[in-house]
Amino acid sequence: MSEWVEHALSELGRAGYRRGGARTAVVEVLGRHSCARTALEIDDELRAEDRRVGRASVYRALEQLDGLGLVTKVDVGHGTARYEPVRPGGHHHHHMVCDDCGNVLPFEDPELERSIDRLSRRLDFAVAEHEVVLHGSCGCTRH
Amino acid sequence: MSEWVEHALSELGRAGYRRGGARTAVVEVLGRHSCARTALEIDDELRAEDRRVGRASVYRALEQLDGLGLVTKVDVGHGTARYEPVRPGGHHHHHMVCDDCGNVLPFEDPELERSIDRLSRRLDFAVAEHEVVLHGSCGCTRH
DNA sequence: ATGACTGCAAAGCCTTTGCACGCAA
DNA sequence: TTGCGTGCAAAGGCTTTGCAGTCAT
Numbered sequence: 001m002s003e004w005v006e007h008a009l010s011e012l013g014r015a016g017y018r019r020g021g022a023r024t025a026v027v028e029v030l031g032r033h034s035c036a037r038t039a040l041e042i043d044d045e046l047r048a049e050d051r052r053v054g055r056a057s058v059y060r061a062l063e064q065l066d067g068l069g070l071v072t073k074v075d076v077g078h079g080t081a082r083y084e085p086v087r088p089g090g091h092h093h094h095h096m097v098c099d100d101c102g103n104v105l106p107f108e109d110p111e112l113e114r115s116i117d118r119l120s121r122r123l124d125f126a127v128a129e130h131e132v133v134l135h136g137s138c139g140c141t142r143h
Numbered sequence: 144m145s146e147w148v149e150h151a152l153s154e155l156g157r158a159g160y161r162r163g164g165a166r167t168a169v170v171e172v173l174g175r176h177s178c179a180r181t182a183l184e185i186d187d188e189l190r191a192e193d194r195r196v197g198r199a200s201v202y203r204a205l206e207q208l209d210g211l212g213l214v215t216k217v218d219v220g221h222g223t224a225r226y227e228p229v230r231p232g233g234h235h236h237h238h239m240v241c242d243d244c245g246n247v248l249p250f251e252d253p254e255l256e257r258s259i260d261r262l263s264r265r266l267d268f269a270v271a272e273h274e275v276v277l278h279g280s281c282g283c284t285r286h
Numbered sequence: 287a288t289g290a291c292t293g294c295a296a297a298g299c300c301t302t303t304g305c306a307c308g309c310a311a
Numbered sequence: 312t313t314g315c316g317t318g319c320a321a322a323g324g325c326t327t328t329g330c331a332g333t334c335a336t
Contacts, residue, residue: 016290017290017291018289018290018291018334018335018336019335019336020290020291020292020334020335021291021292021334022291022292022293023291023292038325039325039326040324040325052293053292053293054292054293054294055293055294055325055326056292056293056294056295056326056327056328057291057292057293059325059326059327060291060292060327063327073220075218075219075220076218077216077218079222079224079300079301079324079325080324080325081222081325081326096266096268096270098268099271105268107262107266107268109258109262111258111261111262112255112258112259112262114258115252115254115255115257115258116255116275116277118254119250119252119254119255120277123239123250123277124282125239125241125248125250125277125279125280125281125282126279126280126281126282127239127277127278127279128242128278128279128280129277129278129279130275130276130277130278131220131275131276131278132259132273132274132275133273133274133276134259134263134266134268134270134272134273135270135271135272135273135274136268136269136270136271136272137268137269137271138268138269139267139268139269159315160315160316161309161310161311161314161315161316162310162311163309163310163315163316163317164309164316164317165316165317165318166316166317181300182300182301183300195318196317196318197317197318197319198300198301198318198319199301199302199303199317199318199319199320200316200317200318202300202301202302203302203316203317206302222299222300222325222326223299223300224300224301
């Protein structure tokens with residue numbers, strides 16, 4: 001089992017949550033992925049392994065995880081939220097969205113992070129989070 | 144009238160669109176703002192000046208303008224799309240979103256743009272657009 | 287036993303679509 | 312006259328909420 005899954009479950013416990021089946025299932029699915037998933041994808045994945053869970057419970061679990069900082073909510077457009085595990089010590093990354101096939105791919109770039117940090121200090125605005133989304137094509141249409 | 148309004152109306156004409164009332168009204172509202180508006184805000188603004196327009200027409204006009212590159216669709220999360228005029232020669236900018244009051248403010252930073260350009264060249268991905276969103280607080284809760 | 291957790295169904299948003307009428311060209 | 316443009320209403324997605332039964336503690 002992924003380290004993050006144990007971490008998340010223990011943090012949930014510490015925050016006073018009970019160990020319900022639906023929430024645990026959501027945590028386990030998230031733990032299998034390094035990049036952002038939608039609520040629907042998580043639900044489908046659970047359904048595929050016959051662990052049927054109410055859609056509402058998926059959303060509730062994600063909301064709680066987000067509140068505890070255990071996942072990040074990523075919005076790459078198209079009106080569907082995505083969530084991904086925040087691994088302690090893990091690398092901060094952003095996303096490229098293929099406008100041809102809808103694929104979402106992660107990337108990271110220290111120089112970009114430095115630019116944003118410097119900028120954040122300069123602005124008259126208390127920056128808490130930042131998100132960079134690149135749109136374009138991953139090359140899926142090449143044969 | 145804003146220069147962009149004339150530009151947009153003429154481009155719409157060149158693209159073969161007729162000069163309908165609803166679309167023109169949407170263009171005029173957009174032209175009054177330099178930063179991103181939602182479809183609902185545009186609709187409200189029109190309603191306030193007794194130029195009632197069907198909600199669907201607002202969405203249709205925005206879609207067409209986006210298709211011609213006359214506006215940019217900006218997604219700062221919260222599940223609501225925003226649109227802003229693309230002024231020829233205007234500065235490329237990004238957005239800060241106040242998580243306390245929902246305010247959306249523009250900023251620009253040449254260094255950040257350079258970082259993204261360099262990064263884009265390095266990636267195995269054809270970057271067409273990019274979007275940076277800063278979340279945090281604009282200070283509205285200070286008294 | 288108590289109250290959190292869950293699933294289901296219903297309701298809420300934002301956005302898109304279908305359709306008949308009206309207007310620009 | 313032609314068919315694009317428009318408004319209205321209905322339908323579509325994603326997400327949230329209400330509620331009663333269930334389960335962890």
